[in-house]
Amino acid sequence: MSDLLGMSAVDLAAALRRRELGAVEVVRAALARAAATRELGAFVEVTAERALEQAARRDAAVPDGPLWGIPIADKDLVARAGVPTRYGSRTRADFVPTASDPLAAALDRADAVSIGKTSTSEFGLTGYTEPLGGGAWARDPWNPAHGAGGSSGGAAVAVAAGVLAIAPGSDGGGSIRIPAATVGVVGLKPSRGRLPLGSGLDAPDGLAVTGPIARTVEDAAFFLDALCALAPYDFSVRAADSPPFLPATAADPPRLRVGVTTVSPWDDDLEIAVDPAAIAALDEAARSLASEGHVVEDAAWRPHGYGPLFRVLWRASAARIPLTDDDLRMVEPLTAWLVREGRALDARGLLGALAEARVFERETIAAFAPYDVVLTPALAQTPRPIGWYDRDDPERGFAQQVEYAPFSSFVNVAGLPALVLPLVMAAGHPVSVQLIGRPGGERTILAAAAQLERLRGPLPRPPAP
Template sequence: MSALHELSAVDLARMLRSREISVAEVAAHFLARIAAREDLGAFAEVTADAAMRRARVLDASEPSGALWGLPLADKDLVARAGVPTRYGSRSRAHHVPAASDPLAAALDDAGAVSLGKTATSEFGLTGYTEPLTGPPARDPWNPRNGAGGSSGGAAVAVAAGLLPFAPASDGGGSIRIPSATVGVVGLKPSRGRLPIGSGLDSPDGLSVAGPVARSVADAAFLLDALCALAPYPFAVGAADAPPFSPAGTADPPRLRIGATTVSPWDDDVDIVLDAGARAAFERAAATLGDLGHAVDDARWHPVGYGPLFRVLWRASAARLPLTEAELEQVEPITAWLVREGRALDAPRVLSALADARAFERATIAAFAPFDVVLTPALAMSPRPIGWYDTADAERAFEQQVQYAPHTSFVNVAGLPAISLPVSLDDTGHPVSVQLVGRPGGERRLLAIAAQLERASGPLPHPPVW
């Protein structure tokens, strides 16, 4: 039998339910891998004793729940009762919540076994995971490079075989950026798709929960579980209804694919698509054409995006419950975002929210002729740790845009999107593309992503495997 970390999450779930392997055996295997690769900075906290206690309880019970017996970890933005939850911040270094957030509680109800907390950037505000609370999250392909963010720990854990898959969150690319950086699959669902972490609980509607996985099929499996965590209360325009797992194995009909390298940041920041990102984009477009799909240029010319997103990002930071004393403990970019956000007046914030809804409508209209739109996932190869100018908050913000100019607009438009590796660059590192779906169109998005994944062929595991 293959080593447990080499199995897909789907296969692990089947073997657990059939009692071919025990929950304790699986938990112990992944905990041992986590302990052996502390150098990758994937985890902010490991809860080995609690995980093994829960595993033994589950082994003594009948399988129940969509995630029964499967090892997961909470992103360190999700409170879990009794477990240090630091939000990647020195201002919360000693915070141990008395109650769990709804997502953690629901994952427990689904039968999952939490192994701890995956690392995140401070309060999830940046697209790199190099918090001052602990070591940086490192790219398993080249540990001199960072893993992206803000769900950098989750992506590293999945890429390095420390977890079979992981829940994460995405407010401007925080699932797709690290997933593309380390060569795994990252799925951002439609706004309103999930009953928990839906994006509907904040004024800007940017952040949603979603899966990080090693395959499209495993991402679909975890998406189904996330959709089932509570009664399904939200109506999504033109929504596909779960289950989505069958889309991970069935070829879609002939689709019309829009392809564009245009970024909504092009008129605001100097964006340069490097050779590896362009080659992956062109290869994916050609592959989709070879599969029989109609691939056409998506004539998209967004304007005015930069100013509205800058306001939304500052306004979202302004909501953090940080005192002036605590602002002296946080990282420069966090303090800058919070102070800038708190200085915004109501008319400016409301105007940005109105502009965001106009951008949403315009983007959906521009993409309407297509079933799916193909873009680069990242504009650059993975950045060395320390590349971001953390002493200059405005420069660090601009660098994040230059690295990942194609992700945040998807959050503003509320669309589903998936990043997946399709090729290797000249160093042997995976390079990813992004596919963006219609509102509520996860089924078709997953089907075309799975087909592209199969056509791209199996990619190697990182050296740490």
């Protein structure tokens, strides 16, 4: 069973299609591993009976969809008909949807097998997954006294702990990349508009997109290809690269120009201190790429005015959550603060922020245009202890999240693709770097990340629980 759970998604898919493995066999192994790692808080709901029934139907059919028989799990922000969906909130503790969201329905059409719901922060609003109601607290498999990041914390833990080879997440300000970097797996935020489902274009701010979490770059590309195929149309806007992306991970990329920076657009607002381990990982990535003939240089980038802009966008995003006055008395202090602040915005303030966001997008794309890839630290700090974030002072709690992950949200505002990759070990824990691409440049960052992964060699796995 351990060998089966250690297989990559690519190898698992091939073995399932050749009937060397059965979907029921694979799903049983995933369910057993989910039970063994329950204390890590990856899942808020495990739907074992439903998953085994679905797996049996896969085994009785001819392999068809790109994810045929592969176990996945839905982030608890995604509704699946008949399965409790709590959004990490006590306000939705008893909600059981009668219809599936488009992403869940599309994953079914791709012939994946959902084994349950992964834990998330309340309405996905925070970069840590420690909901006070409606969900499990996601813990770092390397040290369960530490949080796993968020808001796709449960999905990242499920992958890192060996329950799943791949898992879908969503990223509106780093919610795929923060937990992936925290627990040492690969997380990919696609370009705005890349995926027909979860494109980022269905909301005025354009921040949140769907993307893959995986143990390897190859598996991230495999899952991205599957996600791209889930609707009968391609990129919502014209893209530089088109699927399939998996072949890009098999060969070294052509000579790239790589920019390296530790500048964060939050530097004007907060005291951003980057941990030496994060700097060491960034330096290792730069040295490794330079050793392969790529041109590596400091990226000249000095953004200004970002902090106030993102605060408005995040508050406005929270204001869209349908919460009654009674609900606001039940939610966490940070959620209530964000919603109330967002509802207090007037049209002029919101439209002004949206216009400023487009200016920031253009300026960032222009600043990064000379580079095929921009390297940054994935996180500024090492994983934080459970309970570290200030829940009583929302302003301070928000600042703590930024100080932990100051290189994340600006990528969403700019609409760029980005990937986090664990690269080195420090004090017994993986430390990751972030690769940012040009708009629509997923193929390039996947190729560069795969090359770094090959140069790095295998990393150890988290200790068994």
